[in-house]
Each structure stands twice: as structure tokens, then as C-alpha cells.
Amino acid sequence: MTALLRYQADLLLRSQRWLPPVILYAVFLGVGVQSGQPVLNSLGYTAAALLPVAAWLVRVCVTGEPPAARACVAAARGPARAHLACLLTALLAAVLLGVAATVVVTLISTPVSDGHRVHIAPLRAAAAGLPVVLACASLGAAVGALTSHPVLRSTGRAVPALLLGTLLAVVSAGSPAQAAISGLVTGSRTGRAHIALLPPTVAALCTAAAFAAAAWLAGRRSP
């Protein structure tokens, strides 16, 4: 699996197809996060913006490898494992991006609650924000896995489904990402940085299920 991950990571890095989603994320953050704003609010925004970016990164990884090259790798290791490596690479990229953004946003934000009433220690804020960022990264990757090859094979259906899926994952009640983000926003209002571990756990389980389903399907559906 290490060899597969290295191959996929190298493929992603060298293809430079990671640039558009990363630039999109930078633009999201540039518009929504300004230095001096309350830290938890900004971290909530950072996490929410990561979800569609993670989904796009999965799409980049899944569609980036030409089918014949994919077949060579799949013959050696089985199509399921080859596809899983592809999804994990995208998830890893999204997590790295999210962690970097969390650090930057924590540093440039003011460690206070809304209205500058309560002081929130930056480390505490980052500890509360990081699980939310991870929940969004993994849920975004799950949406990406379920809306690209081999689950949805035509681009015409896959892209709208991806957009709709990420929107629902961010706003709909009951989504672990939405629960985690609103936890941060509430914390920003009350001044209590609560570290919630339930949403990221639920998100991780959703992602595991989505990845397993997509990988299983990769071995049954020809391109």
C-alpha cells in the first residue's frame, strides 16, 4: 500500500492538478477570513471551505490517472486497492491542507470570542478547530468518492452531484460536518472552545464506508 500511496502522491504532485482546488481554497479563505477576527468563527469558516475542496481533490486524483495506467497498477495490486490508494492520497492532501490552514488562521486571528468579550487561548482554539477541520476534510473526501468514478461515471452527472453533495454536507442538519461547524460558531459566541470528538468520529465512519463502497465497486465495473 505504501508503494501505491507514493505513486499516487507523486502523480498528484507532478500533475499540478492540485493547483485549482488549492487556489480555490486560498480564495475562499482570503475572502472569508481576515486577520484580527475572532478565532473560532474563522476556524469554522476554514473548515467549511475545506469540504468542497476535499471533494474536488478526490475528483482530481480519481480522474487524473489514464485508464490504461490505472489498469497496469490494478493488475498488480487489484482494482480495489488501487482505487483505495487514490482516495487515501486525496484525503491525505486535504488533511495536510486543512492542518496548514488551521495553523495560519489561528495565528492571524484574535484569540477572543465574538464582541471581544472572552479571551480564548490560541492553542485551545486550534485544538477545538482541528477536529472540525478533519471532519470536513474526510466528509468532503467521502462526497468526492461517491460522486466520481466508478460510482458515477459520466462527468455530466458527477459534477452536479459533487456540488449538491458538498452543499448538503455543509448545511443540512444531521451532517457531522454541519454539527461540528455550528459547534465552533456557538463556541465563538459563548467564548467556550469545546473540543467535540463525536462529529469527526461519525465523519470518519462515513468516509470509511464511502471509500470501501467505491473501492469494492472499482473491482466490479469496467471503465
Added chain:
Amino acid sequence: MNPDPRPTSVRPMHPMHRDLRLTAVGRRYGIRGPWVLRGVDLAVAPGTLTRIEGANGTGKSTLLRLLARLDAPTEGRITGRPRTAYVPERFPSALPFTAAGYLTHLGTVHGLSRADAARRAAEWLERFGAGAYAGTPLTRLSKGSSQKVAVAQALLGDPELLVLDEAWTGLDTAAREELERAVAERTAAGGAVVFVDHDPGRLAGMPDATYTVLDGGLRARTDGGSPPAGPVTVVVVRGAPGGPLPPEAVRIALSTEETGPGGHRLTVPVSRSDVLLRTLLTARPPWHVERVEPAGAPPPDPGSRP
């Protein structure tokens, strides 16, 4: 997953314990699509060369994808999971690697260490006459050179099953011959090879079995499968009087004949002559090769390569 872990009784020296077996396999695309293949029974044993024939669009590629386990059958079952390498019909150039970089990655995917993978990548590129392109980005390679990379990718891991989907297409003459030799080496080392090629003379005389895909079914071709249609080489060897030839050599050779005490004459397809010589020279006790000469059809330079 594999309810068929048979003990290794056939060839103790070789690693492929489980042969690949297709039982009543059918494949169609879509829930109501027409059957591309149906009722296919096929066993691929270690050390055998299998040729698949058929007109365009009959399902040869689908069958090869099933054999390489890239695709699952709609009905029936496939057992056995040898370490497999696959050469696609057309290899993409849209990969952001150099030839050597890509092959090193693929070598590690096939289970080699990084250093081994890099070394073997260089060796195989050299064998196919593409050593000069090791540092060239794949996007800048010609179609033929890309195909060499595709073939090297499959060979560098010493696979137990090698699946070639028209792998010869686009290669130059020297590389074609090299690939034929590589296939002969693979089967001699106990690996199974399954191939499709448009050229009826490809590896002529060598396949242990030839099948034709026709109307979604698979038919074994028994006519004219075994006689050596291609050029052959005669190898004259001498060993201890009364000592039998190595069974491996007997299997590779088309025919053997004892010329005197300890002397033997072996007839072998040209593409397999290197493998035969290696088998004889590395046997214990070793055999003394007295003569290698062309026979039958006019091969200009048997046994050695240009």
C-alpha cells in the same frame, strides 16, 4: 477468498501455487446489455503460454481484463490470484513522470524495493533499446517508445501471470524479438503468459494452448497449434553418458533425439533458444553445448541477438 489453495505439486521450484481458473464465466456491460462472453471455462497453469484469437470486437480484451482480475465476471467464477502484470493495448503518454521514474514506481507497486525497482527499470529499458530515454518525460516519448515502457512495466516484477493485449503493436523489430524472448523466459521460469496479437506468426509454435473467442464463447484450437511454424534452431549438447536431459529442457524443446552416449540433439523455436541454452548451462551437472545451428526455415542468426 481463494477456496482452492492446492499444494504445490506440479513444479516445486516455482512460486505460482495457484493457477488461474475461469469457470462458466460470463460478462456483460449494463444490466440488460448483450453478453460479451458467456460460458467460458479456461485454466491457466504455471509455465504455460496461451494465445487468444478472434476477430475485432469479439471480446478478447474483455477476456484478458477478466484474466488480469481488472474486471469481475457477471456470472461464473474466477479462482486463483497469481501476481499479475498487464500490458494494455495502448499506453497513455499523459503521465507526469520520466520513463525511469514511472518504471521505478511501478516496480515498487509490483513489490520490489526502490533500489531494485530503479535498477531493473534501467535494465529493461536497455533491453528494449530505450535506455537513452530513461530520463525523458513520458509525454515526449514516441508511440513506440511509450509501448516499450508499457512492456517494461509488466516485466520488471517477474510476474506469475503476464497478460499481453497486443503488446507488440508499435514496437520496432528488435524490440518485438526481445519481447518474444522475454515471454519465453517468463514461461521457462514458471510464469504463465496469455497474449492476444494480430500477427498469426507471433510466437509461432510456442503456445501450449490456443483459443478462439467466437460468438461470446471460447473454443480451444487443436489444429496446427503445435507444429513449429516459425524458424527453429538445433542445439547439440553433451553430458554424462546415460544421464537424462533436464526435464525443463525437454519441455522447452520441440523435439529431442539421442545421438550417442551422452549426446543429444534438441530442436527449439528460435525465440526459446536462449532460454534452452540457459537451462542446459545452469543445470546440475551442467551440459556442454557443442553446436548451435539453424534448421528448417532460414533463420540468419539463431541463438544470438543483433
